Amino acid sequence: MAFKTVEISPNVFWVGIEDWNRRFFDAFIPLPNGTSYNSYLIVGKEKTALIDTVNPGFEKILLKKISQIVPPGKIDYIIMNHAEPDHAGGILEVMKVAPNAKVVATKLGVDMTKIYFDVPSERRISVKDGDTLELGQKTLKFIEAPWLHWPETMFTFNMEDSVLFTCDFLGSHITSDKLFADEVGGLLMPEAKRYYAEIMMPFSASAQKALDKVNLLNPKIIAPSHGPVHRNPQSIIEAYEKWTRGPLEKKVIVVYVSMWGSTQTLERIITETISTEGVETVPYNLTVADISHVLRDLVDASAVVIGTPTVLGGAHPLALYATELIASFGVRGKIAAIFGSFGWGGGATRRVKLRLEKGGFEVVYTLDVRGPPKPAHIEKAVSLGKAVAKRVKEAT
Ligand code: FEO
Numbered sequence: 001m002a003f004k005t006v007e008i009s010p011n012v013f014w015v016g017i018e019d020w021n022r023r024f025f026d027a028f029i030p031l032p033n034g035t036s037y038n039s040y041l042i043v044g045k046e047k048t049a050l051i052d053t054v055n056p057g058f059e060k061i062l063l064k065k066i067s068q069i070v071p072p073g074k075i076d077y078i079i080m081n082h083a084e085p086d087h088a089g090g091i092l093e094v095m096k097v098a099p100n101a102k103v104v105a106t107k108l109g110v111d112m113t114k115i116y117f118d119v120p121s122e123r124r125i126s127v128k129d130g131d132t133l134e135l136g137q138k139t140l141k142f143i144e145a146p147w148l149h150w151p152e153t154m155f156t157f158n159m160e161d162s163v164l165f166t167c168d169f170l171g172s173h174i175t176s177d178k179l180f181a182d183e184v185g186g187l188l189m190p191e192a193k194r195y196y197a198e199i200m201m202p203f204s205a206s207a208q209k210a211l212d213k214v215n216l217l218n219p220k221i222i223a224p225s226h227g228p229v230h231r232n233p234q235s236i237i238e239a240y241e242k243w244t245r246g247p248l249e250k251k252v253i254v255v256y257v258s259m260w261g262s263t264q265t266l267e268r269i270i271t272e273t274i275s276t277e278g279v280e281t282v283p284y285n286l287t288v289a290d291i292s293h294v295l296r297d298l299v300d301a302s303a304v305v306i307g308t309p310t311v312l313g314g315a316h317p318l319a320l321y322a323t324e325l326i327a328s329f330g331v332r333g334k335i336a337a338i339f340g341s342f343g344w345g346g347g348a349t350r351r352v353k354l355r356l357e358k359g360g361f362e363v364v365y366t367l368d369v370r371g372p373p374k375p376a377h378i379e380k381a382v383s384l385g386k387a388v389a390k391r392v393k394e395a396t
Contacts, residue, residue: 003065006179008221008229009161011043011138015050015065016225017058018175025173029198029292033191034175037086038225040165041066042158044135049077050101051156051165052225053090062090063097072097077125077133079140080105081167082153083112087225091117104133106144108152127154143213145169147206149199155210157217164219168199169210170236172227181228181236188228189239190296195226196243197295202330204244211240248302248333250396251280252388255294255326256307257287257318262341262372263307266381269373270305270339273385279392286318294322295329302392303335304361305384306352310342314351323352327359334360335395337388339367339381346370364391 006014016038022031037054039062048070054062066072075098080088083105091113095101102123103113110126113119127133129144143155148169156165172192176184200207214222214237222233230236252274258264267283274281282301284294298304304326308319315323336356340348349366356363365384369377 002068003061005065005068008040008179008223008231009158009163012158012161012163013041013043013069014179014223014229015039015041015062015069017054017061018177019055019058020175026198030290031173033173033187035173035226036175038223038229039090040223041069042135042138042140043070044138046136047076047134048074049079049133049135049140050075050094051079052081052087052167053078053094055086056089059090059093063093073099075101077101078103079156079165080109080113081156081165081225082150083109083116084150085116087167088113088117091119095119095123106152106154109154112152143217145206145210145213147203148210149203155213157219162220163223164214164217164221165223165225166214167225169207169224170222170230170240171195171199171224174227176228179229181230182232184228192227192236192239193243193299194292194296196240197299197329198292201243201295201299202328204330204332207240207244211237211244243299246300248396249280249300250278250392251282251297251301252303252305252392253294253297253301254281254283254305254307255286255289255319255322256283257285257309257316258307259309259316262369263309263339265373266339266341266367266369266377267307269378269381270307270385273382274389277386277389279389286322291322291325295325298326298329298331298333302333302395303337303388304331304333305337305339305388306356307338308340308348308352310340310346310348313345313347315340315348319348319352323355327355327361334362335388335391336361336363337365337384338363339369339384341369341371341373343371364388
């Protein structure tokens with residue numbers, strides 16, 4: 001039987017894997033659409049290069065796909081844009097069948113091939129920004145693009161065909177029988193944004209520098225190693241421009257958890273007030289929310305409001321988890337407010353406030369309520385909503 005390969009440019013082949021069944025990434029981000037591990041084979045007149053490999057477990061299918069195009073033993077170079085095992089996990093299997101193949105990576109990447117995969121030193125080639133590799137009518141140029149999403153990451157540019165291989169950058173967790181971004185319809189941008197939030201938002205400063213390099217190269221095709229290939233790359237570049245350095249939206253994300261309804265009562269008042277003030281709100285009840293949707297919506301939100309009851313002198317565990325992610329994931333909208341309820345001794349809002357402030361947030365209002373909210377508490381919840389809406393309007 002033949003496995004699917006796609007020639008995305010003359011003698012440049014997609015030989016990747018569609019992982020329809022994967023349901024989590026990094027052990028916490030849901031993958032409702034699975035993901036893909038895109039590997040690309042470039043066949044030059046004299047040399048053959050494989051760009052990135054696949055997640056462990058899929059090496060045999062990768063090799064079968066390659067063998068439909070060239071004997072895998074003919075591979076001269078394995079270009080490792082990123083050392084994370086979902087792309088580099090197949091290196092050793094490819095090296096076994098391609099005895100002359102050498103792994104090409106940044107200096108840090110080369111070090112990682114030793115640490116992660118025990119690649120012998122004579123089979124490693126270190127490249128730096130601007131270096132080129134001649135395959136025969138196919139020239140590969142290497143572009144250092146660190147911290148996307150590990151420190152060793154780089155891009156590879158196929159100069160003749162103007163194809164830029166970006167590994168994690170500009171990718172998405174989508175698996176589809178369709179390879180190209182323009183074929184997957186409305187699924188692409190929300191998923192690309194959700195992916196951006198988890199993988200790239202913590203590194204948005206690096207992403208901005210990388211975008212400048214991408215814009216300079218002006219590639220015809222952008223071929224990431226997750227999700228669809230962009231043969232009209234302008235839309236994903238513009239989306240990344242907005243997510244990394246564009247203006248924030250007049251939008252507030254309210255995340256909360258409630259055990260006996262007091263915190264939820266406050267949440268309804270706060271959400272309604274912010275909305276009535278003309279600022280978009282998106283509430284997430286953490287008992288049912290997908291945390292990746294919270295992060296996605298925080299990509300371009302101006303503010304976040306966190307609500308939690310006090311549990312054992314601190315915040316509810318779900319609120320602690322959300323607060324930790326929000327404080328550490330490079331959220332750009334740094335306006336915050338906190339509210340919560342307690343029965344006999346508080347502590348929840350203080351705990352959340354400390355963590356948010358450590359993450360660079362400015363907490364503009366804190367509201368603590370003992371027991372079910374009374375009319376005076378409702379008034380304070382309205383004040384909190386108005387204070388947040390006012391700051392957001394001033395900032396946008
Ligand atoms: Fe898809 Fe950072 O690996």
